[in-house]
Amino acid sequence: MKTVKDINFNNKKVLVRVDFNVPLNDDLEVTDTTRIEAAKPTIHNILEDEGSCILLSHLGRPKNREDKFSLRHIVNTATEILGVQVKFVEDCIGPAAQEAVDNLNPGEILLLENVRYYPEETQGDRGFAEKLASLGDYYVNDAFGTAHREHASTAVIADFFPNDKCFGLLLASEIENVKKVLSDGKSPVTAIIGGAKVSSKITVIENILDTIDHLIIGGGMAFTFIKAMGGNIGGSLVEEDKQDTAMEIMRKAKEKSVQVHLPVDVVAGDSFSEYANTTNEPADNIPEGWLGLDSGPRSNEQFAEIIAKSNTILWNGPVGVFEMEQFAEGTKKLGDAIANATKNGAFSLVGGGDSVAAVKQFGLTHKVSYVSTGGGAMLEMLEGKTLPGIKAILE
Ligand SMILES: Nc1ncnc2c1ncn2[C@@H]1O[C@H](COP(=O)(O)OP(=O)(O)O)[C@@H](O)[C@H]1O
Numbered sequence: 001m002k003t004v005k006d007i008n009f010n011n012k013k014v015l016v017r018v019d020f021n022v023p024l025n026d027d028l029e030v031t032d033t034t035r036i037e038a039a040k041p042t043i044h045n046i047l048e049d050e051g052s053c054i055l056l057s058h059l060g061r062p063k064n065r066e067d068k069f070s071l072r073h074i075v076n077t078a079t080e081i082l083g084v085q086v087k088f089v090e091d092c093i094g095p096a097a098q099e100a101v102d103n104l105n106p107g108e109i110l111l112l113e114n115v116r117y118y119p120e121e122t123q124g125d126r127g128f129a130e131k132l133a134s135l136g137d138y139y140v141n142d143a144f145g146t147a148h149r150e151h152a153s154t155a156v157i158a159d160f161f162p163n164d165k166c167f168g169l170l171l172a173s174e175i176e177n178v179k180k181v182l183s184d185g186k187s188p189v190t191a192i193i194g195g196a197k198v199s200s201k202i203t204v205i206e207n208i209l210d211t212i213d214h215l216i217i218g219g220g221m222a223f224t225f226i227k228a229m230g231g232n233i234g235g236s237l238v239e240e241d242k243q244d245t246a247m248e249i250m251r252k253a254k255e256k257s258v259q260v261h262l263p264v265d266v267v268a269g270d271s272f273s274e275y276a277n278t279t280n281e282p283a284d285n286i287p288e289g290w291l292g293l294d295s296g297p298r299s300n301e302q303f304a305e306i307i308a309k310s311n312t313i314l315w316n317g318p319v320g321v322f323e324m325e326q327f328a329e330g331t332k333k334l335g336d337a338i339a340n341a342t343k344n345g346a347f348s349l350v351g352g353g354d355s356v357a358a359v360k361q362f363g364l365t366h367k368v369s370y371v372s373t374g375g376g377a378m379l380e381m382l383e384g385k386t387l388p389g390i391k392a393i394l395e
């Protein structure tokens with residue numbers, strides 16, 4: 001994998017696609033800086049070579065150039081984090097962008113306006129990609145969170161730099177960390193797949209069955225499996241039409257000698273609410289009118305035992321409705337178990353939207369081996385897909 005470390009950018013203008021799609025509050029302040037911090041090593045590498053960085057990013061999904069999606073709102077935060085004044089220009093192509101690039105000196109950073117202000121970006125328009133490409137001498141992709149999109153600035157643009165393109169350090173590191181689990185994982189390898197939707201995780205489970213020893217299925221997903229096996233799940237979340245798929249996964253897991261672990265008990269609520277009355281019930285015998293909303297104490301212990309014996313751990317998806325305090329315990333205990341195993345030498349990767357949010361909420365970010373910066377992108381990698389943003393650099 002060719003990365004920014006393999007190129008000397010001295011006196012060059014480098015287009016860096018970053019994912020600065022960060023959350024903003026109502027006052028348009030950045031509330032989570034993880035993705036900006038994650039781009040720092042790549043940007044600093046280029047600046048240390050005495051090159052200059054032209055940053056390309058999207059923010060949200062604008063339809064009509066709405067001001068709330070302007071990257072201007074993140075300039076101060078980016079300046080603070082990167083330690084260098086970030087210049088900004090209110091367009092990403094055309095004369096204004098060109099003038100700002102012409103005035104850029106080695107060691108400087110220029111952030112261009114939201115590439116999604118142009119519909120051509122998401123359409124993967126070649127002409128638009130060419131206009132972006134004309135601004136720089138090199139193209140670096142460091143936008144892991146957007147690497148599953150075949151857009152102008154994430155994939156098509158690379159065509160215009162046949163010999164002058166490479167991976168950023170974040171993108172390279174995301175790829176390497178998935179490899180550490182899926183190809184080079186030291187056994188026993190355990191995957192915890194939770195969350196709400198069986199349908200969105202089937203391909204992930206099918207793809208990882210060949211490489212794992214234990215599969216913990218938690219969260220809302222578990223009830224489709226439990227019901228398919230004849231359990232009573234009360235009013236718990238279920239995907240009725242996915243019960244055959246669930247049984248098929250169980251069959252394949254057995255064939256491949258993967259041990260599947262489902263919750264044996266749950267914390268049930270009488271409504272999907274943080275004010276619900278709660279009770280502990282067997283996971284396969286939940287009374288009518290009650291919903292399983294968190295894994296119960298016996299399940300948490302069993303999951304922790306398996307995790308403690310694992311050398312490689314993949315966690316995708318919470319095992320309960322962790323956003324509500326009284327259903328957060330299972331996910332917190334699971335996170336603690338993973339942190340402990342990591343302290344004892346296991347490699348742990350946390351990937352995919354809500355589990356990353358859970359890890360942050362419980363203060364475990366620095367107690368696991370790697371936390372991915374991509375939700376959808378990480379899921380697609382775990383499904384075994386080659387992401388367009390990665391393919392474009394490799395080709
Ligand atoms: N037992 C449950 N019943 C209903 N929802 C659940 C349950 N356990 C977890 N969830 C919810 O699942 C959501 C995450 O689901 P999903 O989008 O599939 O996961 P991810 O974003 O990690 O891939 C969380 O908002 C969480 O509250």
Ligand SMILES: O=C(OP(=O)(O)O)[C@H](O)COP(=O)(O)O
Nearest residue numbers: 019021145146149374375376377
């Ligand atoms: O935040 C992102 O994705 P994620 O929420 O799946 O992590 C990326 O910036 C991609 O954004 P998109 O889903 O609008 O293409």
